[in-house]
Amino acid sequence: MPEITIQAADGGSFMAYVAKPRQTMAPVMVVIxxxxxxxxxxxxxxxxxxxxGYIAICPDIFWRQEPGIQLTDKTEAEWKRAFELxxxxxxxxxxxxxIATVKVGRExxxxxxxxxxxxxxxxxxxxFLMAARSDADCNVSYYGVGIDALLNEATGIRNPLLMHVAEEDKFVPKEAQAKFIAGLKGNGNVTIHVYPGMDHAFARVGGEHYNRDAAMQANQRTAEFLKKNLK
Incomplete structure (x- = not known):
C-alpha cells in the first residue's frame, strides 16, 4: 500500500504516501x-x-496547486518552483x-x-498549528518557519509538542526565534531544543546544511518523544 487517497473536507481528494511496519496495531505518524x-x-x-514500528502517512498538501509534485533541493529552477508553491x-x-489525514490514521x-x-x-x-488545532496525540516540529507570528495559537496546545530549532536558520531570524521561545516558555506541553551553529534543514539527508551529529541528536530526541507519547 504505497499510496492511499484521502477525501478532503471541502470536496476533492488527495494522495498520501504510506509506509507500514511489519507488526500490526502500530501508532501512526503523519509526516508533513x-x-x-x-x-x-x-x-x-x-x-x-x-x-x-510506525505507520507513516505523508499527504500531498500541495495538491490544490500541483498534485503529485516532487522536487529536490538541487537546482535553482526547483527552488524557484518550491517557493512559488x-x-x-x-x-x-x-x-x-x-486533520483529515489524522482521522484516516486513527482508522x-x-x-x-x-x-x-x-x-x-x-x-x-x-x-505547530496541528498541536494547537487538532486532536493529534503529539507533534514534532523541525525548524518550522513563521512560528513567531502564530503565538496567539499557543493556548490551544494541550498535547505534547517537541520543537527542533536551528540557531543559524536563514529563514528564521534570531529575533523571531527569541520571540517564539519566550512566548512558549510557560506552556508545559512544549519542549524546545536549539541546535547551536545549525542552519535550516540540518536534518535533511543530502541537503546543503545537513549535519550528521545534530540530525542524529534531534532524531534520537524525537524517537524517545514518540515512544513516550504513542507506544
Missing amino acids: QEIFGVNQVMRDICDDLAAD FGGFDVEKGIDDL IEGSNGKVGTIGYCLGGKMA
Whole structure:
C-alpha cells in the first residue's frame, strides 16, 4: 500500500504516501512535507518511521496547486518552483487536509488509534498549528518557519509538542526565534531544543546544511518523544 487517497473536507481528494511496519496495531505518524512536495526525502522519512514500528502517512498538501509534485533541493529552477508553491499555499486548507489525514490514521488498518504528526520547514509550521488545532496525540516540529507570528495559537496546545530549532536558520531570524521561545516558555506541553551553529534543514539527508551529529541528536530526541507519547 504505497499510496492511499484521502477525501478532503471541502470536496476533492488527495494522495498520501504510506509506509507500514511489519507488526500490526502500530501508532501512526503523519509526516508533513517541506516545500518540495512528497519527494524521496519525505518517502525515506516515512520508510524509516515504518522500520521503527510506525505507520507513516505523508499527504500531498500541495495538491490544490500541483498534485503529485516532487522536487529536490538541487537546482535553482526547483527552488524557484518550491517557493512559488509555498507562496500559493493555503495554510487553512492545509490544516483541514492534515486533520483529515489524522482521522484516516486513527482508522487505517493496523493502527492502534494513536496518531502523531512530524513536520519539516513548512511542515514544521504546520506541525505547530496541528498541536494547537487538532486532536493529534503529539507533534514534532523541525525548524518550522513563521512560528513567531502564530503565538496567539499557543493556548490551544494541550498535547505534547517537541520543537527542533536551528540557531543559524536563514529563514528564521534570531529575533523571531527569541520571540517564539519566550512566548512558549510557560506552556508545559512544549519542549524546545536549539541546535547551536545549525542552519535550516540540518536534518535533511543530502541537503546543503545537513549535519550528521545534530540530525542524529534531534532524531534520537524525537524517537524517545514518540515512544513516550504513542507506544
